[in-house]
Amino acid sequence: MDLGMVGLGRMGANMAERLVRGGHRVTGYDPGAAAREQAAARGIAPAASLQELVAALPAPRAVWLMVPAGAPVDATLEALLPLLSPGDTVIDGGNSNYKDTQRRAARLAEHGLHSVDSGTSGGIWGLKEGYSLMIGGEDAAVERLRPIFETLAPAPERGWGRVGPSGAGHYTKMVHNGIEYGLMQAYAEGFAILGRKAEFGLDLEQIAQIWRHGSVVRSWLLDLSAEALAKNPRLDGIAPYVEDSGEGRWTVAEAIDLDVSAPVITASLMERLRSREKDSFADKLLAAMRNEFGGHAVRKQGD
Known part of the structure:
Protein backbone atom coordinates (compact mmCIF):
# COMPACT_ATOMS: atom_id res chain seq x y z
CA MET A 1 0.00 0.00 0.00
CA ASP A 2 1.21 3.54 -0.75
CA LEU A 3 1.47 6.07 2.07
CA GLY A 4 2.75 9.61 2.43
CA MET A 5 4.59 10.45 5.66
CA VAL A 6 4.92 14.10 6.72
CA GLY A 7 7.50 14.58 9.45
CA LEU A 8 10.64 12.45 9.36
CA GLY A 9 11.89 12.96 12.88
CA ARG A 10 13.09 9.90 14.75
CA MET A 11 9.67 8.36 15.36
CA GLY A 12 8.22 9.27 11.96
CA ALA A 13 11.23 7.88 10.13
CA ASN A 14 11.16 4.70 12.23
CA MET A 15 7.49 4.15 11.45
CA ALA A 16 8.10 4.75 7.75
CA GLU A 17 11.01 2.30 7.75
CA ARG A 18 8.89 -0.38 9.46
CA LEU A 19 6.28 0.06 6.73
CA VAL A 20 8.92 -0.20 4.00
CA ARG A 21 10.25 -3.39 5.58
CA GLY A 22 6.67 -4.67 5.54
CA GLY A 23 6.40 -4.19 1.78
CA HIS A 24 4.65 -0.81 1.64
CA ARG A 25 5.74 2.12 -0.51
CA VAL A 26 6.34 5.23 1.59
CA THR A 27 7.01 8.71 0.27
CA GLY A 28 8.25 11.05 2.98
CA TYR A 29 8.48 14.80 3.34
CA ASP A 30 10.29 16.84 5.99
CA PRO A 31 11.28 20.51 5.78
CA GLY A 32 14.81 19.51 6.78
CA ALA A 33 17.01 18.37 3.89
CA ALA A 34 19.15 16.26 6.24
CA ALA A 35 16.08 14.38 7.47
CA ARG A 36 15.04 13.67 3.88
CA GLU A 37 18.51 12.37 3.03
CA GLN A 38 18.56 10.09 6.07
CA ALA A 39 15.08 8.82 5.18
CA ALA A 40 16.20 8.00 1.64
CA ALA A 41 19.00 5.86 3.07
CA ARG A 42 16.35 3.87 4.92
CA GLY A 43 14.30 3.07 1.82
CA ILE A 44 11.84 5.95 2.09
CA ALA A 45 11.28 7.87 -1.15
CA PRO A 46 12.00 11.53 -0.35
CA ALA A 47 9.80 14.37 -1.53
CA ALA A 48 11.15 17.92 -1.67
CA SER A 49 7.74 19.48 -0.96
CA LEU A 50 4.19 18.63 0.08
CA GLN A 51 3.15 19.12 -3.54
CA GLU A 52 5.68 16.53 -4.68
CA LEU A 53 4.60 14.12 -1.94
CA VAL A 54 0.89 14.34 -2.86
CA ALA A 55 1.67 13.99 -6.57
CA ALA A 56 3.59 10.77 -5.89
CA LEU A 57 0.61 9.05 -4.22
CA PRO A 58 -2.13 7.20 -6.11
CA ALA A 59 -5.74 8.12 -5.34
CA PRO A 60 -7.36 7.70 -2.92
CA ARG A 61 -4.35 9.00 -1.05
CA ALA A 62 -3.35 8.40 2.57
CA VAL A 63 -1.09 10.95 4.27
CA TRP A 64 0.23 10.27 7.77
CA LEU A 65 1.29 13.29 9.86
CA MET A 66 4.03 12.96 12.47
CA VAL A 67 4.49 16.62 13.34
CA PRO A 68 4.40 18.34 16.76
CA ALA A 69 0.94 18.85 18.26
CA GLY A 70 -0.74 22.23 18.04
CA ALA A 71 -0.07 24.91 15.45
CA PRO A 72 2.25 22.75 13.28
CA VAL A 73 -0.59 20.29 12.65
CA ASP A 74 -2.99 23.08 11.67
CA ALA A 75 -0.39 24.65 9.39
CA THR A 76 0.33 21.34 7.70
CA LEU A 77 -3.36 20.64 7.15
CA GLU A 78 -3.94 24.09 5.66
CA ALA A 79 -1.06 23.47 3.25
CA LEU A 80 -2.42 20.05 2.31
CA LEU A 81 -6.07 21.01 1.80
CA PRO A 82 -5.68 22.51 -1.69
CA LEU A 83 -3.49 19.58 -2.77
CA LEU A 84 -5.73 16.68 -1.71
CA SER A 85 -8.86 15.35 -3.41
CA PRO A 86 -12.21 14.11 -2.04
CA GLY A 87 -11.82 10.57 -0.76
CA ASP A 88 -8.25 11.07 0.46
CA THR A 89 -7.44 10.37 4.12
CA VAL A 90 -5.27 12.27 6.58
CA ILE A 91 -3.95 10.37 9.60
CA ASP A 92 -2.62 12.30 12.60
CA GLY A 93 -0.26 9.98 14.44
CA GLY A 94 1.03 12.59 16.89
CA ASN A 95 -0.16 13.53 20.36
CA SER A 96 -2.80 16.07 19.40
CA ASN A 97 -5.45 17.19 21.86
CA TYR A 98 -8.60 15.27 21.02
CA LYS A 99 -10.67 18.47 20.88
CA ASP A 100 -8.35 19.81 18.19
CA THR A 101 -8.71 16.49 16.37
CA GLN A 102 -12.50 16.73 16.38
CA ARG A 103 -12.31 20.30 15.04
CA ARG A 104 -9.89 19.29 12.30
CA ALA A 105 -11.99 16.27 11.33
CA ALA A 106 -14.99 18.54 10.76
CA ARG A 107 -12.91 20.87 8.58
CA LEU A 108 -11.53 18.00 6.51
CA ALA A 109 -15.03 16.58 6.07
CA GLU A 110 -16.13 19.89 4.52
CA HIS A 111 -13.64 19.14 1.74
CA GLY A 112 -14.70 15.51 1.33
CA LEU A 113 -11.62 14.25 3.14
CA HIS A 114 -11.46 11.51 5.77
CA SER A 115 -9.75 12.02 9.10
CA VAL A 116 -8.16 9.28 11.20
CA ASP A 117 -6.42 9.91 14.51
CA SER A 118 -3.93 7.32 15.67
CA GLY A 119 -2.69 7.60 19.23
CA THR A 120 0.72 6.00 18.84
CA SER A 121 2.81 4.43 21.61
CA GLY A 122 6.11 2.61 21.31
CA GLY A 123 8.72 5.33 21.24
CA ILE A 124 12.11 4.59 19.75
CA TRP A 125 11.55 0.84 20.21
CA GLY A 126 8.61 0.72 17.82
CA LEU A 127 10.75 0.03 14.76
CA LYS A 128 11.78 -3.31 16.26
CA GLU A 129 8.88 -4.18 18.59
CA GLY A 130 5.95 -2.57 16.79
CA TYR A 131 3.62 0.25 17.84
CA SER A 132 0.49 0.31 19.95
CA LEU A 133 -2.12 2.13 17.87
CA MET A 134 -5.33 3.58 19.34
CA ILE A 135 -7.36 4.66 16.34
CA GLY A 136 -10.30 7.01 15.91
CA GLY A 137 -12.28 7.69 12.76
CA GLU A 138 -14.92 6.32 10.41
CA ASP A 139 -15.08 2.53 10.16
CA ALA A 140 -14.60 2.52 6.39
CA ALA A 141 -11.60 4.86 6.48
CA VAL A 142 -9.89 2.80 9.18
CA GLU A 143 -10.63 -0.46 7.42
CA ARG A 144 -9.07 0.80 4.18
CA LEU A 145 -5.88 1.48 6.10
CA ARG A 146 -5.87 -1.90 7.83
CA PRO A 147 -2.69 -3.11 6.01
CA ILE A 148 -0.82 -0.08 7.36
CA PHE A 149 -1.96 -0.61 10.94
CA GLU A 150 -1.29 -4.35 10.82
CA THR A 151 2.28 -3.68 9.70
CA LEU A 152 2.98 -1.00 12.30
CA ALA A 153 1.50 -3.01 15.19
CA PRO A 154 3.45 -5.70 17.07
CA ALA A 155 1.36 -8.28 15.18
CA PRO A 156 -1.51 -8.03 12.68
CA GLU A 157 -4.05 -9.29 15.22
CA ARG A 158 -2.94 -7.42 18.34
CA GLY A 159 -1.70 -4.07 19.60
CA TRP A 160 -4.04 -1.93 17.49
CA GLY A 161 -7.71 -1.23 16.97
CA ARG A 162 -10.37 1.33 16.18
CA VAL A 163 -11.61 2.61 19.54
CA GLY A 164 -14.28 5.06 18.34
CA PRO A 165 -15.08 8.06 16.11
CA SER A 166 -12.78 10.98 15.31
CA GLY A 167 -10.96 12.11 18.44
CA ALA A 168 -11.35 8.81 20.27
CA GLY A 169 -7.87 7.63 19.33
CA HIS A 170 -6.15 10.71 20.68
CA TYR A 171 -8.41 10.70 23.74
CA THR A 172 -7.41 7.12 24.53
CA ASP A 279 14.37 28.22 43.72
CA SER A 280 11.03 27.16 45.20
CA PHE A 281 9.20 30.03 46.89
CA ALA A 282 6.68 27.52 48.26
CA ASP A 283 9.39 25.53 50.05
CA LYS A 284 10.87 28.74 51.47
CA LEU A 285 7.47 29.75 52.83
CA LEU A 286 6.96 26.30 54.35
CA ALA A 287 10.29 26.62 56.17
CA ALA A 288 9.38 30.13 57.34
CA MET A 289 6.00 28.94 58.67
CA ARG A 290 7.63 26.13 60.63
CA ASN A 291 9.98 28.67 62.15
CA GLU A 292 7.12 31.02 63.06
CA PHE A 293 4.86 28.51 64.78
CA GLY A 294 7.41 26.15 66.24
CA GLY A 295 10.73 27.91 66.30
CA HIS A 296 12.19 25.29 63.94
CA ALA A 297 15.55 26.20 62.47
CA VAL A 298 15.64 27.75 59.01
CA ARG A 299 18.53 26.84 56.70
CA LYS A 300 20.12 29.73 54.85
CA GLN A 301 20.97 29.44 51.17
CA GLY A 302 24.44 28.01 50.77
CA ASP A 303 24.27 26.01 54.03
Missing part, protein backbone atom coordinates in the same frame (compact mmCIF):
# COMPACT_ATOMS: atom_id res chain seq x y z
CA LYS A 173 -3.73 7.94 24.04
CA MET A 174 -4.11 10.94 26.33
CA VAL A 175 -5.36 8.75 29.18
CA HIS A 176 -2.71 6.13 28.32
CA ASN A 177 -0.04 8.78 28.89
CA GLY A 178 -1.67 9.92 32.12
CA ILE A 179 -1.44 6.35 33.42
CA GLU A 180 2.17 6.27 32.25
CA TYR A 181 2.92 9.34 34.40
CA GLY A 182 1.62 7.53 37.48
CA LEU A 183 3.53 4.33 36.78
CA MET A 184 6.77 6.18 36.19
CA GLN A 185 6.36 8.19 39.37
CA ALA A 186 5.74 5.05 41.45
CA TYR A 187 8.87 3.35 40.10
CA ALA A 188 10.92 6.51 40.68
CA GLU A 189 9.75 6.87 44.27
CA GLY A 190 10.22 3.19 45.06
CA PHE A 191 13.79 3.09 43.80
CA ALA A 192 14.53 6.34 45.62
CA ILE A 193 13.46 4.70 48.89
CA LEU A 194 15.60 1.64 48.17
CA GLY A 195 18.59 3.77 47.30
CA ARG A 196 18.29 5.83 50.48
CA LYS A 197 18.56 2.73 52.74
CA ALA A 198 22.35 2.96 53.02
CA GLU A 199 22.79 0.24 55.64
CA PHE A 200 21.76 -2.48 53.16
CA GLY A 201 23.86 -1.24 50.26
CA LEU A 202 21.16 -2.32 47.84
CA ASP A 203 22.04 -2.82 44.17
CA LEU A 204 19.15 -1.10 42.39
CA GLU A 205 19.88 -2.63 38.99
CA GLN A 206 19.94 -6.12 40.53
CA ILE A 207 16.58 -5.50 42.20
CA ALA A 208 15.12 -4.20 38.94
CA GLN A 209 16.33 -7.34 37.18
CA ILE A 210 14.73 -9.55 39.86
CA TRP A 211 11.43 -7.72 39.59
CA ARG A 212 11.40 -8.07 35.79
CA HIS A 213 10.64 -11.79 36.04
CA GLY A 214 7.57 -13.10 37.85
CA SER A 215 6.93 -9.96 39.90
CA VAL A 216 3.51 -8.30 39.88
CA VAL A 217 5.22 -4.97 39.11
CA ARG A 218 7.04 -6.20 36.01
CA SER A 219 6.54 -4.03 32.94
CA TRP A 220 8.31 -2.50 29.95
CA LEU A 221 8.94 0.63 32.00
CA LEU A 222 10.71 -1.54 34.57
CA ASP A 223 12.75 -3.13 31.77
CA LEU A 224 13.85 0.34 30.67
CA SER A 225 14.62 1.33 34.27
CA ALA A 226 16.84 -1.75 34.63
CA GLU A 227 18.71 -0.82 31.45
CA ALA A 228 19.19 2.78 32.61
CA LEU A 229 20.51 1.63 36.02
CA ALA A 230 22.86 -0.87 34.40
CA LYS A 231 24.37 1.89 32.24
CA ASN A 232 24.53 4.52 34.98
CA PRO A 233 23.85 3.16 38.50
CA ARG A 234 24.02 6.58 40.17
CA LEU A 235 22.38 8.40 37.23
CA ASP A 236 25.36 10.74 37.14
CA GLY A 237 25.05 13.71 34.82
CA ILE A 238 21.25 13.59 34.62
CA ALA A 239 19.51 16.72 35.88
CA PRO A 240 16.45 16.19 38.13
CA TYR A 241 14.27 18.06 35.65
CA VAL A 242 11.31 16.22 34.10
CA GLU A 243 9.45 17.57 31.09
CA ASP A 244 5.83 16.83 30.19
CA SER A 245 4.46 16.82 26.68
CA GLY A 246 0.90 17.86 27.55
CA GLU A 247 -1.08 14.63 27.75
CA GLY A 248 -0.84 14.40 31.54
CA ARG A 249 -2.22 17.93 31.89
CA TRP A 250 -5.05 17.14 29.51
CA THR A 251 -5.86 13.94 31.40
CA VAL A 252 -6.07 15.79 34.71
CA ALA A 253 -8.26 18.49 33.15
CA GLU A 254 -10.55 15.82 31.69
CA ALA A 255 -10.81 14.07 35.06
CA ILE A 256 -11.92 17.35 36.63
CA ASP A 257 -14.45 17.97 33.84
CA LEU A 258 -15.91 14.49 34.32
CA ASP A 259 -15.82 14.57 38.15
CA VAL A 260 -13.48 11.57 38.21
CA SER A 261 -11.01 11.33 41.07
CA ALA A 262 -7.48 10.84 39.69
CA PRO A 263 -5.10 11.63 42.58
CA VAL A 264 -2.16 9.49 41.40
CA ILE A 265 -2.03 10.93 37.89
CA THR A 266 -2.53 14.45 39.25
CA ALA A 267 0.22 14.05 41.85
CA SER A 268 2.63 12.66 39.25
CA LEU A 269 2.02 15.70 37.05
CA MET A 270 2.61 18.01 40.02
CA GLU A 271 5.91 16.26 40.74
CA ARG A 272 7.06 16.90 37.18
CA LEU A 273 6.26 20.57 37.58
CA ARG A 274 8.01 20.61 40.93
CA SER A 275 11.16 19.12 39.42
CA ARG A 276 11.65 22.33 37.44
CA GLU A 277 11.69 24.67 40.42
CA LYS A 278 15.28 25.67 41.06
Whole structure:
Protein backbone atom coordinates (compact mmCIF):
# COMPACT_ATOMS: atom_id res chain seq x y z
CA MET A 1 0.00 0.00 0.00
CA ASP A 2 1.21 3.54 -0.75
CA LEU A 3 1.47 6.07 2.07
CA GLY A 4 2.75 9.61 2.43
CA MET A 5 4.59 10.45 5.66
CA VAL A 6 4.92 14.10 6.72
CA GLY A 7 7.50 14.58 9.45
CA LEU A 8 10.64 12.45 9.36
CA GLY A 9 11.89 12.96 12.88
CA ARG A 10 13.09 9.90 14.75
CA MET A 11 9.67 8.36 15.36
CA GLY A 12 8.22 9.27 11.96
CA ALA A 13 11.23 7.88 10.13
CA ASN A 14 11.16 4.70 12.23
CA MET A 15 7.49 4.15 11.45
CA ALA A 16 8.10 4.75 7.75
CA GLU A 17 11.01 2.30 7.75
CA ARG A 18 8.89 -0.38 9.46
CA LEU A 19 6.28 0.06 6.73
CA VAL A 20 8.92 -0.20 4.00
CA ARG A 21 10.25 -3.39 5.58
CA GLY A 22 6.67 -4.67 5.54
CA GLY A 23 6.40 -4.19 1.78
CA HIS A 24 4.65 -0.81 1.64
CA ARG A 25 5.74 2.12 -0.51
CA VAL A 26 6.34 5.23 1.59
CA THR A 27 7.01 8.71 0.27
CA GLY A 28 8.25 11.05 2.98
CA TYR A 29 8.48 14.80 3.34
CA ASP A 30 10.29 16.84 5.99
CA PRO A 31 11.28 20.51 5.78
CA GLY A 32 14.81 19.51 6.78
CA ALA A 33 17.01 18.37 3.89
CA ALA A 34 19.15 16.26 6.24
CA ALA A 35 16.08 14.38 7.47
CA ARG A 36 15.04 13.67 3.88
CA GLU A 37 18.51 12.37 3.03
CA GLN A 38 18.56 10.09 6.07
CA ALA A 39 15.08 8.82 5.18
CA ALA A 40 16.20 8.00 1.64
CA ALA A 41 19.00 5.86 3.07
CA ARG A 42 16.35 3.87 4.92
CA GLY A 43 14.30 3.07 1.82
CA ILE A 44 11.84 5.95 2.09
CA ALA A 45 11.28 7.87 -1.15
CA PRO A 46 12.00 11.53 -0.35
CA ALA A 47 9.80 14.37 -1.53
CA ALA A 48 11.15 17.92 -1.67
CA SER A 49 7.74 19.48 -0.96
CA LEU A 50 4.19 18.63 0.08
CA GLN A 51 3.15 19.12 -3.54
CA GLU A 52 5.68 16.53 -4.68
CA LEU A 53 4.60 14.12 -1.94
CA VAL A 54 0.89 14.34 -2.86
CA ALA A 55 1.67 13.99 -6.57
CA ALA A 56 3.59 10.77 -5.89
CA LEU A 57 0.61 9.05 -4.22
CA PRO A 58 -2.13 7.20 -6.11
CA ALA A 59 -5.74 8.12 -5.34
CA PRO A 60 -7.36 7.70 -2.92
CA ARG A 61 -4.35 9.00 -1.05
CA ALA A 62 -3.35 8.40 2.57
CA VAL A 63 -1.09 10.95 4.27
CA TRP A 64 0.23 10.27 7.77
CA LEU A 65 1.29 13.29 9.86
CA MET A 66 4.03 12.96 12.47
CA VAL A 67 4.49 16.62 13.34
CA PRO A 68 4.40 18.34 16.76
CA ALA A 69 0.94 18.85 18.26
CA GLY A 70 -0.74 22.23 18.04
CA ALA A 71 -0.07 24.91 15.45
CA PRO A 72 2.25 22.75 13.28
CA VAL A 73 -0.59 20.29 12.65
CA ASP A 74 -2.99 23.08 11.67
CA ALA A 75 -0.39 24.65 9.39
CA THR A 76 0.33 21.34 7.70
CA LEU A 77 -3.36 20.64 7.15
CA GLU A 78 -3.94 24.09 5.66
CA ALA A 79 -1.06 23.47 3.25
CA LEU A 80 -2.42 20.05 2.31
CA LEU A 81 -6.07 21.01 1.80
CA PRO A 82 -5.68 22.51 -1.69
CA LEU A 83 -3.49 19.58 -2.77
CA LEU A 84 -5.73 16.68 -1.71
CA SER A 85 -8.86 15.35 -3.41
CA PRO A 86 -12.21 14.11 -2.04
CA GLY A 87 -11.82 10.57 -0.76
CA ASP A 88 -8.25 11.07 0.46
CA THR A 89 -7.44 10.37 4.12
CA VAL A 90 -5.27 12.27 6.58
CA ILE A 91 -3.95 10.37 9.60
CA ASP A 92 -2.62 12.30 12.60
CA GLY A 93 -0.26 9.98 14.44
CA GLY A 94 1.03 12.59 16.89
CA ASN A 95 -0.16 13.53 20.36
CA SER A 96 -2.80 16.07 19.40
CA ASN A 97 -5.45 17.19 21.86
CA TYR A 98 -8.60 15.27 21.02
CA LYS A 99 -10.67 18.47 20.88
CA ASP A 100 -8.35 19.81 18.19
CA THR A 101 -8.71 16.49 16.37
CA GLN A 102 -12.50 16.73 16.38
CA ARG A 103 -12.31 20.30 15.04
CA ARG A 104 -9.89 19.29 12.30
CA ALA A 105 -11.99 16.27 11.33
CA ALA A 106 -14.99 18.54 10.76
CA ARG A 107 -12.91 20.87 8.58
CA LEU A 108 -11.53 18.00 6.51
CA ALA A 109 -15.03 16.58 6.07
CA GLU A 110 -16.13 19.89 4.52
CA HIS A 111 -13.64 19.14 1.74
CA GLY A 112 -14.70 15.51 1.33
CA LEU A 113 -11.62 14.25 3.14
CA HIS A 114 -11.46 11.51 5.77
CA SER A 115 -9.75 12.02 9.10
CA VAL A 116 -8.16 9.28 11.20
CA ASP A 117 -6.42 9.91 14.51
CA SER A 118 -3.93 7.32 15.67
CA GLY A 119 -2.69 7.60 19.23
CA THR A 120 0.72 6.00 18.84
CA SER A 121 2.81 4.43 21.61
CA GLY A 122 6.11 2.61 21.31
CA GLY A 123 8.72 5.33 21.24
CA ILE A 124 12.11 4.59 19.75
CA TRP A 125 11.55 0.84 20.21
CA GLY A 126 8.61 0.72 17.82
CA LEU A 127 10.75 0.03 14.76
CA LYS A 128 11.78 -3.31 16.26
CA GLU A 129 8.88 -4.18 18.59
CA GLY A 130 5.95 -2.57 16.79
CA TYR A 131 3.62 0.25 17.84
CA SER A 132 0.49 0.31 19.95
CA LEU A 133 -2.12 2.13 17.87
CA MET A 134 -5.33 3.58 19.34
CA ILE A 135 -7.36 4.66 16.34
CA GLY A 136 -10.30 7.01 15.91
CA GLY A 137 -12.28 7.69 12.76
CA GLU A 138 -14.92 6.32 10.41
CA ASP A 139 -15.08 2.53 10.16
CA ALA A 140 -14.60 2.52 6.39
CA ALA A 141 -11.60 4.86 6.48
CA VAL A 142 -9.89 2.80 9.18
CA GLU A 143 -10.63 -0.46 7.42
CA ARG A 144 -9.07 0.80 4.18
CA LEU A 145 -5.88 1.48 6.10
CA ARG A 146 -5.87 -1.90 7.83
CA PRO A 147 -2.69 -3.11 6.01
CA ILE A 148 -0.82 -0.08 7.36
CA PHE A 149 -1.96 -0.61 10.94
CA GLU A 150 -1.29 -4.35 10.82
CA THR A 151 2.28 -3.68 9.70
CA LEU A 152 2.98 -1.00 12.30
CA ALA A 153 1.50 -3.01 15.19
CA PRO A 154 3.45 -5.70 17.07
CA ALA A 155 1.36 -8.28 15.18
CA PRO A 156 -1.51 -8.03 12.68
CA GLU A 157 -4.05 -9.29 15.22
CA ARG A 158 -2.94 -7.42 18.34
CA GLY A 159 -1.70 -4.07 19.60
CA TRP A 160 -4.04 -1.93 17.49
CA GLY A 161 -7.71 -1.23 16.97
CA ARG A 162 -10.37 1.33 16.18
CA VAL A 163 -11.61 2.61 19.54
CA GLY A 164 -14.28 5.06 18.34
CA PRO A 165 -15.08 8.06 16.11
CA SER A 166 -12.78 10.98 15.31
CA GLY A 167 -10.96 12.11 18.44
CA ALA A 168 -11.35 8.81 20.27
CA GLY A 169 -7.87 7.63 19.33
CA HIS A 170 -6.15 10.71 20.68
CA TYR A 171 -8.41 10.70 23.74
CA THR A 172 -7.41 7.12 24.53
CA LYS A 173 -3.73 7.94 24.04
CA MET A 174 -4.11 10.94 26.33
CA VAL A 175 -5.36 8.75 29.18
CA HIS A 176 -2.71 6.13 28.32
CA ASN A 177 -0.04 8.78 28.89
CA GLY A 178 -1.67 9.92 32.12
CA ILE A 179 -1.44 6.35 33.42
CA GLU A 180 2.17 6.27 32.25
CA TYR A 181 2.92 9.34 34.40
CA GLY A 182 1.62 7.53 37.48
CA LEU A 183 3.53 4.33 36.78
CA MET A 184 6.77 6.18 36.19
CA GLN A 185 6.36 8.19 39.37
CA ALA A 186 5.74 5.05 41.45
CA TYR A 187 8.87 3.35 40.10
CA ALA A 188 10.92 6.51 40.68
CA GLU A 189 9.75 6.87 44.27
CA GLY A 190 10.22 3.19 45.06
CA PHE A 191 13.79 3.09 43.80
CA ALA A 192 14.53 6.34 45.62
CA ILE A 193 13.46 4.70 48.89
CA LEU A 194 15.60 1.64 48.17
CA GLY A 195 18.59 3.77 47.30
CA ARG A 196 18.29 5.83 50.48
CA LYS A 197 18.56 2.73 52.74
CA ALA A 198 22.35 2.96 53.02
CA GLU A 199 22.79 0.24 55.64
CA PHE A 200 21.76 -2.48 53.16
CA GLY A 201 23.86 -1.24 50.26
CA LEU A 202 21.16 -2.32 47.84
CA ASP A 203 22.04 -2.82 44.17
CA LEU A 204 19.15 -1.10 42.39
CA GLU A 205 19.88 -2.63 38.99
CA GLN A 206 19.94 -6.12 40.53
CA ILE A 207 16.58 -5.50 42.20
CA ALA A 208 15.12 -4.20 38.94
CA GLN A 209 16.33 -7.34 37.18
CA ILE A 210 14.73 -9.55 39.86
CA TRP A 211 11.43 -7.72 39.59
CA ARG A 212 11.40 -8.07 35.79
CA HIS A 213 10.64 -11.79 36.04
CA GLY A 214 7.57 -13.10 37.85
CA SER A 215 6.93 -9.96 39.90
CA VAL A 216 3.51 -8.30 39.88
CA VAL A 217 5.22 -4.97 39.11
CA ARG A 218 7.04 -6.20 36.01
CA SER A 219 6.54 -4.03 32.94
CA TRP A 220 8.31 -2.50 29.95
CA LEU A 221 8.94 0.63 32.00
CA LEU A 222 10.71 -1.54 34.57
CA ASP A 223 12.75 -3.13 31.77
CA LEU A 224 13.85 0.34 30.67
CA SER A 225 14.62 1.33 34.27
CA ALA A 226 16.84 -1.75 34.63
CA GLU A 227 18.71 -0.82 31.45
CA ALA A 228 19.19 2.78 32.61
CA LEU A 229 20.51 1.63 36.02
CA ALA A 230 22.86 -0.87 34.40
CA LYS A 231 24.37 1.89 32.24
CA ASN A 232 24.53 4.52 34.98
CA PRO A 233 23.85 3.16 38.50
CA ARG A 234 24.02 6.58 40.17
CA LEU A 235 22.38 8.40 37.23
CA ASP A 236 25.36 10.74 37.14
CA GLY A 237 25.05 13.71 34.82
CA ILE A 238 21.25 13.59 34.62
CA ALA A 239 19.51 16.72 35.88
CA PRO A 240 16.45 16.19 38.13
CA TYR A 241 14.27 18.06 35.65
CA VAL A 242 11.31 16.22 34.10
CA GLU A 243 9.45 17.57 31.09
CA ASP A 244 5.83 16.83 30.19
CA SER A 245 4.46 16.82 26.68
CA GLY A 246 0.90 17.86 27.55
CA GLU A 247 -1.08 14.63 27.75
CA GLY A 248 -0.84 14.40 31.54
CA ARG A 249 -2.22 17.93 31.89
CA TRP A 250 -5.05 17.14 29.51
CA THR A 251 -5.86 13.94 31.40
CA VAL A 252 -6.07 15.79 34.71
CA ALA A 253 -8.26 18.49 33.15
CA GLU A 254 -10.55 15.82 31.69
CA ALA A 255 -10.81 14.07 35.06
CA ILE A 256 -11.92 17.35 36.63
CA ASP A 257 -14.45 17.97 33.84
CA LEU A 258 -15.91 14.49 34.32
CA ASP A 259 -15.82 14.57 38.15
CA VAL A 260 -13.48 11.57 38.21
CA SER A 261 -11.01 11.33 41.07
CA ALA A 262 -7.48 10.84 39.69
CA PRO A 263 -5.10 11.63 42.58
CA VAL A 264 -2.16 9.49 41.40
CA ILE A 265 -2.03 10.93 37.89
CA THR A 266 -2.53 14.45 39.25
CA ALA A 267 0.22 14.05 41.85
CA SER A 268 2.63 12.66 39.25
CA LEU A 269 2.02 15.70 37.05
CA MET A 270 2.61 18.01 40.02
CA GLU A 271 5.91 16.26 40.74
CA ARG A 272 7.06 16.90 37.18
CA LEU A 273 6.26 20.57 37.58
CA ARG A 274 8.01 20.61 40.93
CA SER A 275 11.16 19.12 39.42
CA ARG A 276 11.65 22.33 37.44
CA GLU A 277 11.69 24.67 40.42
CA LYS A 278 15.28 25.67 41.06
CA ASP A 279 14.37 28.22 43.72
CA SER A 280 11.03 27.16 45.20
CA PHE A 281 9.20 30.03 46.89
CA ALA A 282 6.68 27.52 48.26
CA ASP A 283 9.39 25.53 50.05
CA LYS A 284 10.87 28.74 51.47
CA LEU A 285 7.47 29.75 52.83
CA LEU A 286 6.96 26.30 54.35
CA ALA A 287 10.29 26.62 56.17
CA ALA A 288 9.38 30.13 57.34
CA MET A 289 6.00 28.94 58.67
CA ARG A 290 7.63 26.13 60.63
CA ASN A 291 9.98 28.67 62.15
CA GLU A 292 7.12 31.02 63.06
CA PHE A 293 4.86 28.51 64.78
CA GLY A 294 7.41 26.15 66.24
CA GLY A 295 10.73 27.91 66.30
CA HIS A 296 12.19 25.29 63.94
CA ALA A 297 15.55 26.20 62.47
CA VAL A 298 15.64 27.75 59.01
CA ARG A 299 18.53 26.84 56.70
CA LYS A 300 20.12 29.73 54.85
CA GLN A 301 20.97 29.44 51.17
CA GLY A 302 24.44 28.01 50.77
CA ASP A 303 24.27 26.01 54.03
